[in-house]
Amino acid sequence: MYLLCVTFVIATALLGVDSRECNDYDLSASDQSLIEMMKHYLHTSRGGECPPQGKTSNTGVTYVRWGKKTCPKGVDIVYTGQAGGNYQSHKRGGVNYLCLPNDPENGQHQSYDNDQVYGGEYEVSSTSKPSGWSGSMGSKEVPCAVCYRKQRSAVLMIPGRKTCYKGWNSEYNCYLMSDHKVYSKRDYACVDKNAEPLDNKNGDENGALFYPLRTKCGSLRCPPYTNEADVLCVVCTKSNV
Structure with a gap:
């Protein structure tokens, strides 16, 4: 409701501007102040409605x-x-x-080897x-x-682990x-x-x-790895916010 009232005020002010000769008209300090105040209000009040530049909610x-x-x-x-x-x-x-x-959707039969x-x-x-x-x-x-x-921005398969690192979400291990x-x-x-x-x-x-x-120790350092063991892995994703 407040936004509608402020919008009406600024629209009235601008209408008054348009009713005069545009070539001759100079904005007064109060008019300029009102316009700047309205710009600031619109910018701050809509901050939660618009996603940041470069990010969308459907990625x-x-x-x-x-x-x-x-x-x-x-x-x-x-x-x-x-x-x-x-x-x-x-x-x-x-x-x-x-x-x-x-x-x-199958292609045509071919005879080449x-x-x-x-x-x-x-x-x-x-x-x-x-x-x-x-x-x-x-x-x-x-x-x-x-x-x-x-709503994820990256996907990563990590070999040798069954859990993701901090800040990443496990999809499956x-x-x-x-x-x-x-x-x-x-x-x-x-x-x-x-x-x-x-x-x-x-x-x-x-x-x-x-x-x-399975693992093989040597060039693969053991520890931290274990010789001749199952190799685990985990698929992780990272949020885009």
């Missing part, structure tokens, strides 16, 4: 949640899919894991698996979900996995500690494989 970040079909609670899901990538024995070509959507997009499988057993996992996960396909966390060291090089992926299979099929068709990793 966010995306990340892949490997090993799960859903995103963490309160996080929007962009799409759910299946992990994939280049075949485990191929020595060239793509090296990163892919989160392939479950509703693809350069197949590089396969499904991904957990390569674990009762004697080679992350702590807490079941060996029955072996050779089952890996699901994934692409997640969108609103997990085990660091990749292909086996005797095969071609592959990106490291942070696979959810409570990973699940894509479905109940168990074809052992290989493709882009996910092996559990």
Whole structure:
């Protein structure tokens, strides 16, 4: 109500200015003071309504949640899919894991020989698996979900930790996995500690494989690290305010 009253006063003053000859008119000290007061009031009263320059309330970040079909609670899901990538024995070509959507828009059939997009499988057993996992996960396909966390400005995967540093928010914690060291090089992926299979099929068709990793002391300093241990990781995001 007060804002409306002040607006009316300043509008009346400016109307009086416009009713005179513009070329001849000079603002009096009281008129100038009133205008400056109104500018200051509008600037301060609207400070809470307008976001700071360079920041908007609808910004966010995306990340892949490997090993799960859903995103963490309160996080929007962009799409759910299946992990994939280049075949485990191929020595060239793509090296990163892919989160392939479950509703693809397929291209035309081709006859040339350069197949590089396969499904991904957990390569674990009762004697080679992350702590807490079941060996029955072996050779089952890996699901994934692409997640969108609103009002975040950065996303970071931290290897060797299960908690985020101060000022960062944990999205999910997990085990660091990749292909086996005797095969071609592959990106490291942070696979959810409570990973699940894509479905109940168990074809052992290989493709882009996910092996559990462990540390090796030497050039890796122990302590603080521990020799031949599970490698933990955590996906963290940072607020934009």
